[in-house]
Amino acid sequence: MIRSLTPATPGDIETVQLAGRxxxxxxxxxxxxxQQDQSGFGPTVVAALASVEKLGPLTLGELAAREQVAxxxxxxxxxxxxxxxxxxxxxxxxxxxVSRVAITAKGSRQLATFRTRRTEWLVGRLEGLDGDQLxxxxxxxxxxxxxxxxxxxHA
Numbered sequence: 310m311i312r313s314l315t316p317a318t319p320g321d322i323e324t325v326q327l328a329g330r331x332x333x334x335x336x337x338x339x340x341x342x343x344q345q346d347q348s349g350f351g352p353t354v355v356a357a358l359a360s361v362e363k364l365g366p367l368t369l370g371e372l373a374a375r376e377q378v379a380x381x382x383x384x385x386x387x388x389x390x391x392x393x394x395x396x397x398x399x400x401x402x403x404x405x406x407v408s409r410v411a412i413t414a415k416g417s418r419q420l421a422t423f424r425t426r427r428t429e430w431l432v433g434r435l436e437g438l439d440g441d442q443l444x445x446x447x448x449x450x451x452x453x454x455x456x457x458x459x460x461x462x463h464a
Contacts, residue, residue, distance in 0.1 A: 345430040346423035350389065353378065357386045358412065358420055361396055366411040368401070395419055 343352050350358075353376065360375050361367055367375070373383035387410055390396040395416035401407035412420070435443065 342427045342431065345427045347426065348419070348423055350393075353382070354386050354389055355420075355423060357383065358390055358395055358416055361390075361410055362412045362417060362420055366399075366409040368407050368409055370407075372410060390416070393419075 343355070346355065348355060357372060357376050360372060364371075364375065369380065369383050369387060372387070373380050376383060376386075378386070387396065387398060390410070391398050394413060396410045397413050398408050398410050401409050435446075438446065
């Protein structure tokens with residue numbers, strides 16, 4: 310259910326403003342972190358690689374559904390990953406019309422490198438915070454994890 314963003318009370322105004330700030334901050338942080346991996350790939354390609362690593366060999370249809378993109382889009386994404394040697398594409402042994410993709414050793418190493426670069430950048434930013442800021446951030450992360458833990462419960 311989508312609620313109106315027209316605030317009825319001052320408390321509602323604060324909630325709407327907080328939601329806007331949170332949305333902007335999370336989006337900006339995500340963009341900054343993506344830039345750190347220096348992969349030359351777009352976010353859809355890196356996300357697809359991470360999904361293939363996490364979920365094991367997937368059909369293109371399964372991967373498209375997981376990444377919420379159209380089949381032609383996932384085909385292009387997989388082609389880029391195959392060309393880079395990050396995933397291998399094989400024909401399903403039970404249904405030759407179906408292709409499966411699995412991460413390669415090179416893909417796993419590359420994904421680990423992307424994650425390390427992002428984490429190192431973030432550690433560098435966190436080192437600039439004082440103890441009180443770090444404690445407040447830890448508490449905020451607890452709240453964020455609660456918000457994303459069961460999205461259907463908060464819809």
